[in-house]
Amino acid sequence: MTSIAKPPVKHPTARTNGLGLTLRDYEGAMSTLCAGCGHDSVTAALVQAAWELELEPHRVGKMSGIGCSSKTTAYFMKQSHGFNSVHGRMPSVTSGAAAANRGLTYIGISGDGDSLSIGMGQLSHAIRRNVNMLYVIENNGVYGLTKGQFSASADVGSTSKKGEANEQQPIDPVLLALTLGCSFVARSFSGDKRQLVPILKAAIAHKGLALVDVISPCVSFNDHEGSTKSYAYTREREVEAVHADFIPLKREITVPETGEQVRVVELHDGGRVRLRATAPDYDPTDRESAYAHVRACQKRGEIATGLLFVDENGRDMHDYLKTVPTPLIDLPYEELCPGRAALDKLMERYR
Amino acid sequence: MSGINDFAFKMGTVNGTGSASANALLMQAIFRMGIPVTGKNIFPSNIQGLPTWYEIRVSKDGWTARPSAVDLVVALNPATYAKDVKAVRTGGYLVYDSTWPMDPDLVREGITILGIPFGQMMVEHFEGDRDRTLLRNITYAGSLAALLAIDTTVIERMLSEKFGKKPKLLDANHKAFALGYDYAKAHFACPLPFHLEAMDRTGDSILIDGNTACALGALYAGATVGAWYPITPATALMEQFKAFCEKYRVDKATGQHKYAILQAEDELAAAGITIGAGWAGARAFTNTSGPGISLMQEFIGLAYYTDIPAVFFDIQRCGPATGMPTRTQQADLLSLAYASHGDTKHIVIFPSDPRECFEMAVQAFDLAERFQTPVFVASDLDIGMNDWMVKRFDWDDTYRPDRGKVLDAKALEQVQRFSRYLDVDGDGIAARTLPGVGGKGAYFVRGSGHDKHGQYTEDSDAYQELVDRLKRKIDGSAEHLPAPVVSHQPGAEVGLVTIGSCEAAVHEAAELLRREGIHTDYMRIRAFPFSEEVRRFLGRHEHTFIIEQNRDAQLRSLLAIELGVPRDQMTPILDYGGMPLQAQTVVQAVKTHLAEVPA
Numbered sequence A: 001m002t003s004i005a006k007p008p009v010k011h012p013t014a015r016t017n018g019l020g021l022t023l024r025d026y027e028g029a030m031s032t033l034c035a036g037c038g039h040d041s042v043t044a045a046l047v048q049a050a051w052e053l054e055l056e057p058h059r060v061g062k063m064s065g066i067g068c069s070s071k072t073t074a075y076f077m078k079q080s081h082g083f084n085s086v087h088g089r090m091p092s093v094t095s096g097a098a099a100a101n102r103g104l105t106y107i108g109i110s111g112d113g114d115s116l117s118i119g120m121g122q123l124s125h126a127i128r129r130n131v132n133m134l135y136v137i138e139n140n141g142v143y144g145l146t147k148g149q150f151s152a153s154a155d156v157g158s159t160s161k162k163g164e165a166n167e168q169q170p171i172d173p174v175l176l177a178l179t180l181g182c183s184f185v186a187r188s189f190s191g192d193k194r195q196l197v198p199i200l201k202a203a204i205a206h207k208g209l210a211l212v213d214v215i216s217p218c219v220s221f222n223d224h225e226g227s228t229k230s231y232a233y234t235r236e237r238e239v240e241a242v243h244a245d246f247i248p249l250k251r252e253i254t255v256p257e258t259g260e261q262v263r264v265v266e267l268h269d270g271g272r273v274r275l276r277a278t279a280p281d282y283d284p285t286d287r288e289s290a291y292a293h294v295r296a297c298q299k300r301g302e303i304a305t306g307l308l309f310v311d312e313n314g315r316d317m318h319d320y321l322k323t324v325p326t327p328l329i330d331l332p333y334e335e336l337c338p339g340r341a342a343l344d345k346l347m348e349r350y351r
Numbered sequence B: 001m002s003g004i005n006d007f008a009f010k011m012g013t014v015n016g017t018g019s020a021s022a023n024a025l026l027m028q029a030i031f032r033m034g035i036p037v038t039g040k041n042i043f044p045s046n047i048q049g050l051p052t053w054y055e056i057r058v059s060k061d062g063w064t065a066r067p068s069a070v071d072l073v074v075a076l077n078p079a080t081y082a083k084d085v086k087a088v089r090t091g092g093y094l095v096y097d098s099t100w101p102m103d104p105d106l107v108r109e110g111i112t113i114l115g116i117p118f119g120q121m122m123v124e125h126f127e128g129d130r131d132r133t134l135l136r137n138i139t140y141a142g143s144l145a146a147l148l149a150i151d152t153t154v155i156e157r158m159l160s161e162k163f164g165k166k167p168k169l170l171d172a173n174h175k176a177f178a179l180g181y182d183y184a185k186a187h188f189a190c191p192l193p194f195h196l197e198a199m200d201r202t203g204d205s206i207l208i209d210g211n212t213a214c215a216l217g218a219l220y221a222g223a224t225v226g227a228w229y230p231i232t233p234a235t236a237l238m239e240q241f242k243a244f245c246e247k248y249r250v251d252k253a254t255g256q257h258k259y260a261i262l263q264a265e266d267e268l269a270a271a272g273i274t275i276g277a278g279w280a281g282a283r284a285f286t287n288t289s290g291p292g293i294s295l296m297q298e299f300i301g302l303a304y305y306t307d308i309p310a311v312f313f314d315i316q317r318c319g320p321a322t323g324m325p326t327r328t329q330q331a332d333l334l335s336l337a338y339a340s341h342g343d344t345k346h347i348v349i350f351p352s353d354p355r356e357c358f359e360m361a362v363q364a365f366d367l368a369e370r371f372q373t374p375v376f377v378a379s380d381l382d383i384g385m386n387d388w389m390v391k392r393f394d395w396d397d398t399y400r401p402d403r404g405k406v407l408d409a410k411a412l413e414q415v416q417r418f419s420r421y422l423d424v425d426g427d428g429i430a431a432r433t434l435p436g437v438g439g440k441g442a443y444f445v446r447g448s449g450h451d452k453h454g455q456y457t458e459d460s461d462a463y464q465e466l467v468d469r470l471k472r473k474i475d476g477s478a479e480h481l482p483a484p485v486v487s488h489q490p491g492a493e494v495g496l497v498t499i500g501s502c503e504a505a506v507h508e509a510a511e512l513l514r515r516e517g518i519h520t521d522y523m524r525i526r527a528f529p530f531s532e533e534v535r536r537f538l539g540r541h542e543h544t545f546i547i548e549q550n551r552d553a554q555l556r557s558l559l560a561i562e563l564g565v566p567r568d569q570m571t572p573i574l575d576y577g578g579m580p581l582q583a584q585t586v587v588q589a590v591k592t593h594l595a596e597v598p599a
């Protein structure tokens, strides 16, 4: 299947941002993902966030690994350079690009397989290095592209399409990132554009690695009841999903004593996901309480969402490396080569 | 063979006891006396307590290969006495520590045994275990200075250079040196029949290791991003690069760095960082050894398939798996030439000594950018970690990096539509753009199937068109790579073909064979894929010997695969025990073969 270019029709009344660009200008090739795939909603949210932030498209590097999720860098910002690398290795490629050219905005897209299994080492070390980038995990609890094997974020008791139950503990990227000292940690839901777009904007603006875990349902391979990440999806309902832009979201707001918001997302098969947004008085600058909050939600069978932790005063990779503010690729060669006289002098050291 | 300025000696010690600096002192002193010298450090993969040897060869004629015979051995490690005694040539000398009764292992007919009470002298003159252990090395250096007639004023100057700012240490070193020197003078007929006499043959040379030379090349090439994961014998390359950058690339006013060195979590990441930086437009490199190359395979294929420049220094070591990390080999040839799954072929260049390391490091960056592909500099432990006497490095200040075909914003204005992989010039090299340039230049790198426009494809023809271009590109690079070094002897019928660090021994072997009436032509291959000249040389010789340091005759295989030369025309001479090659190994193999099959 080839990626399909969208017809370049401009809506005459399309709104423009400060750069004179419309939302359309931030779009990419036509998605080839399954209709209804959560990842497409994340793409749409990214387009919106980039447009609102007035990012110059050509000053963005779109980075990804391998997976359905990683394919999506082709589906937004066609005027940006993109790098769809190898499975689980987007963080190192981005580290290198960011080291070479610190002047660009790096948007990294990954999946739960890409980041929590094969690439968990690379994710961890990109966090440790604090590469200046947005790091989105489009988390569906399965390997979409290889057709539905459990990923490391699958919950205990999840059943695969073939009925096999997962018994291993899930890895929660948010807890992982908090533990590793990540300087920006957030979680959202692909269908919740209202929450997701501002989080993405804040994450892009953040200096250092901003990890955003986005629960992003795989409509094709994760169809069990009680999953915290996916919509149960049955063959009979396939037709419906094809017509859906993203799976309709039903909000049911309850107000518990804590004053926090729990939104229950109704799944097609009647299953529910309880997303707990952070309360207005939540303090996202304290790592310990962020951790406690996420764990507490987990115990109640809820998923903590929102901006969970941020440290705006952290040092990023270039601070550690003490690199000059000019991107290394822009340094003239004359500043890099010590020249002949220096070499002649240096040779004396080896005599 | 031994005589004035023509002999070899070696020290057998225990690693972690500080003998390295005494050995370096001896070697450098000889060098400063103007006498050609080389040193081979035979060390264990261990931090403390295992046997280690240092071999120094003095050669007025300038031969730098590992010596085929040793005239004098200093045996200070009881664990290796038996081995060390055997290493002495008949008629040679053995120095041992006579503080204790002589070990039966040390008894041997036909050699002269010199006992020097190093241990006792240490106890009498110095306090504390640490000092006694460290200074014993300087004491044996003193004894050797007397036995071999090393110029003591040179040694004194070197000690002052080293310890000038630490008078206490300087005194102790002087005293230790004198103890050994005086003892030898008083008890033995100094100097021995083979010894040193000052010459004037090192003035335009330096003593340097290949890792330092590669690092210097990377610095001069303008590399700004280095990524690595520590591994013997490649580690010092990045450490030296760092040291050079600290000296030459730190902004004096702000203290800010004009370089980025990332110690990655593993070699996969090191490769990824290098490739990411290369894509972004930096000159980037990684240094590693065999195990790292194994881990990098997938990424190497990605860079190849997506036309991304990247430089890999492979400092080859011995064996598959962990193997023998502190022993040398040339056993990565096949795995570099065709690294990664799928159809691939890579540019590999082979330095033979530190001087070529410097030059080829610079070339590697030019080639990588010009051909937009991974380039491997295949060095080895012998080149990388031993001090070699080589000509001083030169630099031409008019050099500017060859960035290859890169379209900047202005150039992009001239093109209608930018297609990343379009072969406009017919050389297989398509113009690239760097991220950040205007929107017209944007393209999408994908390791998945892509066509000449960079678009995703699963179409057979589009796939083939793309990989055929890559083949054209890499094959076309052959004539732009370092040419083979070829020399002829009148009347020669057989050819000696070799690669990399074998050069020193093969050159010497050719001379030894000539003296016995066996005339040979010589070719050292310096790059893969092979050029026409390599083909011609093999075509001209009905019989060649392919001399390399691996078990499986990998260079011969490459020549057979790539050039179709029948294997039976290429007799392999293989040396793969992990030690630097000796000329006699080659001489014996050639003679044996010629005796069996008259050429």
Ligand SMILES: Cc1ncc(C[n+]2csc(CCOP(=O)(O)OP(=O)(O)O)c2C)c(N)n1
Residues within 6 Å of the ligand: A066, A067, A068, A069, A070, A087, A110, A111, A112, A113, A114, A115, A138, A140, A142, A143, A144, A145, A146, A151, A218
């Ligand atoms: C080295 C390697 N091993 C295996 C694969 C096969 N593979 C492709 S995508 C994928 C899993 C992707 O899962 P995830 O990252 O969760 O992405 P999703 O498709 O679910 O969005 C696997 C195992 C590969 N491409 N490379």
Ligand code: SF4
Residues within 6 Å of the ligand: A032, A033, A034, A036, A037, A038, A039, A068, A069, A140, A144, A145, A217, A218, A219, A220, A221
């Ligand atoms: S398989 Fe799942 S993750 Fe992949 S595109 Fe389809 S719905 Fe999305």
Ligand SMILES: [Mg+2]
Residues within 6 Å of the ligand: A067, A111, A112, A113, A138, A139, A140, A141, A142, A143, A144, A151
């Ligand atoms: Mg997944």
